[in-house]
Amino acid sequence: MLKRTHMCGELRSDHVGQTVTLAGWVNTYRDQGKGLIFIDLRDRDGLTQVVFNLRDVDEAAVNEARSLRREDVVAVQGLVRTRVGGANPRLATGTIEVAADKLEVLGKAETPPILPDEHEAEKIAEEKRLQYRYIDLRRPRMQKMLRTRHEVMQVTRRFFASHGFLEVETPLLIKTTPEGARDFIVPSRLYAGKWYALPQSPQIFKQILMLSGCDRYMQICKCLRDEDPRADRQAEFTQIDLEMSFVTRDDVLAIMSEFITTLWSEILGVDVGEIPVLGYAEALDRYGTDKPDLRFGLELAEISPLAARTEFKIFRDALSKPQGVVKAIRVPAAAGTLTRKKIDGYERLAREAGAGGLATVKYTATGYETGIAKFLEPIADELAAQLALEAGDMVFFAADTRAVALRVLGELRVALGRDLGLIEDAFRCLWVVDFPMFSYNDERGRWESEHHPFVMPREDQIQRLQSDPGGCISSSYDFVINGSECGSGSIRIHRTHIQKKVFEILGLTPQETQLKFGFLLEAFKYGAPPHGGIAFGLDRLIMQLTGVTNIRDVIAFPKTQTGADLMTGAPGPADSEHLKELSVRVHLPKRQIPEPETREPKP
């Protein structure tokens, strides 16, 4: 076999005169007839033009080159020389070419079902790209993604190692934990009828590591949650998981801010600047969400006191509800640009978000026009002053319970920012802190953890666990970048009596607590340091760093929305022998679930 001497993106004018050997895939071929054939050879590094010329090589080699087709794998030996036909400025190697004298076909390709062309990739059905992932991954952009992902992992390990973190692996086959997402479970062969769970996160193990004196832990680990995927969510995903002993919240935020700054600097050469900290309540009030996109303004305004002075029934009805509010969003200079159709779309969006409708008004030099203009007369000047209105602005109103109004305007804000082109090309990070400890689930009639059951209340809030669980503020924090939640953590409970109290609020009986978390409570008894940490969503960080909106594009081998792997055909059936060993019997529901189709390439 011809041994490779260089990569396909490597050769420059400096190499002219050298005899080299390249190996890779035939990206394109251009047969000029008689005895002149060009091959663009591709590997993960780039493209190099190889030329077969009857004037330089024997006829057998030219004939073999003539039979080359796209995606054939070949090795080529030849002389690097300046291009006879002029440079190609679109290629990094565009000034040179390799004049082949030896060709070895290492892997002849059948006609490929899809081609790894960047200009085609956007059009090819994702189903096909997933089915033939090995071809799709040959695209430069996908190679770039794999490389970026690799670099992020390298930077991460280097950063945390240099800050005293130990990389420790935690088990995949673990005990199922109640609450949280649905677990994937694995039958135990040695304990008939018993099951392992796959981890939703290494949460308990990393806390145990703190009790074990590990002091600082990190791991890049797979987490599995059996819930329906979304554009930014897979059942199987990767976390950068971290935990530190003897720290306060601000200690964690400081070092994690430094990590993010380092990451963006090393991967993109971008300075993300000081990362601001925003309270949960303030984030909701100003942006209608706990993961605000700070790349544009359009902040929400609270106008309940003014709204109360109008005769508008929608406003008055909303304000008479418990937690009723009227909130407004000023859209600068939108009166001329927002079409009727767009505004109708926003009204539909508002209804889908739970609102009864969406009140609108235009502000002009002569006052309010259209929509609910007439109702605003009693508060005309004060409203204009509070919202700092200028002629040409529009205002959207949401009047409902606080939760609904915030959700409606929060979603509207994002849609407006996008539609009006207000989103700046930048990375805007922030920490959101001071989340509530619990939220009340009306359906289930009980308190649930806002984050998870091991989150410590903020130090000044501990007594509220007893008196006012709903008002109790936690020590947790979320990392948000450009409106995407990419990390989440907290200071943990390390005192048994507080942990027991939290379990009690969550409705676990002492017996259940003992059964499910007895080992953890026991562990706390024998010397537990205060500790806290965070987990970053690696996939989401890579999405931000590579500018893609689909999590499947940053995972080498992702699954579909129904949890299938279109390349391998997983999930598949287990044979009955195997099931018998595991003491598992399959009991299909009445409506049979068909096997996922295995996608064998046609012969």
Added chain:
RNA sequence: GGGGCGGUAGCUCAAUUGGAUAGAGUACCGGACUGUCGAUCCGGUGGUUGCGGGUUCGAGUCCCGUCCGCCUCGCCA
């Protein structure tokens, strides 16, 4: 589980109100061409219109069911 969009040649798409032999680009096959570079030019092969049923003289098109993919709500401590 709900809502929305989509599925026609290997790939990307078209096909009028239900009407004749389902077309185009590209890939592939054959031919021409010694400086191309998303090569070009000429010719050709290629179809279970996702699958099953129904309505009709006639279905890619209409109806019912079902499968697959994407977006989304629920869900995601």
